[in-house]
Amino acid sequence: MAVYFSLFLVLATVVTGVVWVADKFYLAPQRRLKLADAIAERGDALSDEAKAKISEPNALTDTAVQVFPVIAFVLILRSFLYEPFQxxxxxxxxxxxxxxxxxxxxxxxxxxxxxxxxxxxxxxxxxxxxxxxxxxxxxxxxxxxxxxxxxxxxxxxxxxxxxxxxxxxxxxxxxxxxxxxxxxxxxxxxxxxxxxxxxxxxxxxxxxxxxxxxxxxxxxxxxxxxxxxxxxxxxxxxxxxxxxxxxxxxxxxxxxxxxxxxxxxxxxxxxxxxxxxxxxxxxxxxxxxxxxxxxxxxxxxxxxxxxxxx
Missing domain, CATH: 2.10.109.10 (Umud Fragment, subunit A)
Incomplete structure (x- = not known):
């Protein structure tokens, strides 16, 4: 069971890490460009809700970005420092x-x-x-x-x-x-x-x-x-x-x-x-x-x- 959990933890860290990197270096800059274009095109007519919709990531990306640091910390702690046992x-x-x-x-x-x-x-x-x-x-x-x-x-x-x-x-x-x-x-x-x-x-x-x-x-x-x-x-x-x-x-x-x-x-x-x-x-x-x-x-x-x- 511990082996399967370790494997799951590694896979989860890799997947969420890839999404985190993609969002930081590609998806987030793309959203900022889209927002800048929308503001230039519509100006004050662009509502705050519309701005938020353009600049915010989708639910799946946002979840992966938020979860990645936590999972990575648990992986490092459990794999190389301390692991709990009963x-x-x-x-x-x-x-x-x-x-x-x-x-x-x-x-x-x-x-x-x-x-x-x-x-x-x-x-x-x-x-x-x-x-x-x-x-x-x-x-x-x-x-x-x-x-x-x-x-x-x-x-x-x-x-x-x-x-x-x-x-x-x-x-x-x-x-x-x-x-x-x-x-x-x-x-x-x-x-x-x-x-x-x-x-x-x-x-x-x-x-x-x-x-x-x-x-x-x-x-x-x-x-x-x-x-x-x-x-x-x-x-x-x-x-x-x-x-x-x-x-x-x-x-x-x-x-x-x-x-x-x-x-x-x-x-x-x-x-x-x-x-x-x-x-x-x-x-x-x-x-x-x-x-x-x-x-x-x-x-x-x-x-x-x-x-x-x-």
């Missing part, structure tokens, strides 16, 4: 909740054309710990949002609900790094519930970024369903060149790289940087919205969630 699930809880509306910075990872998505300006690459929106590798028509865990060349192990990272060895390293466990500090339990089980909240201390995660200690790891990469153990992942390994912060409720593999750099859309609006959809005795209302209808505005994303 969080549709709880896979990134507690960092992002269902109902959060976020802004994605598309400039941080370089600029791509809005239709074919070919990069034409390098500006940076995802870093470990970034929350990224990307085209789902299994179906690029779908946008996913996860956190970058492994960079190209990294080795990542997710075993017994603990994360281990061995950063890629760089040419400047005298000694190549070894595996290090990402320390998870206990925060709370019971704030979030999944299928009747209380989720445990931890602070995950990644090498360059600290964030919170949720773990369901009542479920077994789904190792048998993990992505099967040749030459590695089932719970180990070696990130290929030019690709990234991503996971959801809600560890046991996220369809992420553990199950389908890696995200090519070309699939990256941008970095999630802020929540600009957040709606709650709770129902029950304390809700102001009756139960018979559709589930998509918000019951509250979570103003406290508006702001930057860690």
């Amino acid at each position: 969080i549709p699930s709880g896979s990134m809880m507690p960092t992002l909740l269902d109902g959060d509306f976020i802004l994605v910075n598309k400039f941080n990872y370089g600029l791509k054309d809005p239709v074919a998505r070919n990069k034409f300006w390098e500006n940076g690459l995802p870093e470990r710990g970034d929350i990224v929106v990307f085209k789902y590798p299994v179906d690029p028509r779908i946008d996913y949002i996860k956190r970058v865990i492994g960079l190209p060349g990294d080795r990542v192990i997710y075993r017994n609900k603990s994360l281990y990272i061995k950063p890629a060895c760089q040419p400047t390293d005298d000694v190549c790094p070894e595996f290090e466990q990402v320390v998870q500090d206990f925060e709370s339990k019971g704030e979030y519930v999944d299928n009747g089980f209380e989720l445990t909240r931890y602070t995950s201390n990644m090498p360059n970024k600290t964030h919170e995660i949720l773990v369901n200690n009542n479920t077994l790891p789904r190792t048998a369903h993990y992505f099967n990469q040749a030459g590695t153990q089932r719970d180990e992942f070696v990130v290929p060149t030019g690709q990234y390994f991503v996971m959801g912060d809600n560890r046991d409720n996220s369809l992420d790289g553990r199950f389908w593999g890696f995200v090519p750099e070309a699939n990256m859309v941008g970095e999630a940087v802020a929540i600009w609006m957040s709606f709650g959809f709770e129902r029950g005795e304390d809700s102001l919205v009756p139960d018979w209302m559709p589930s998509w209808f918000p019951s509250s505005v979570r103003f406290s969630r508006i702001g930057g994303i860690e």
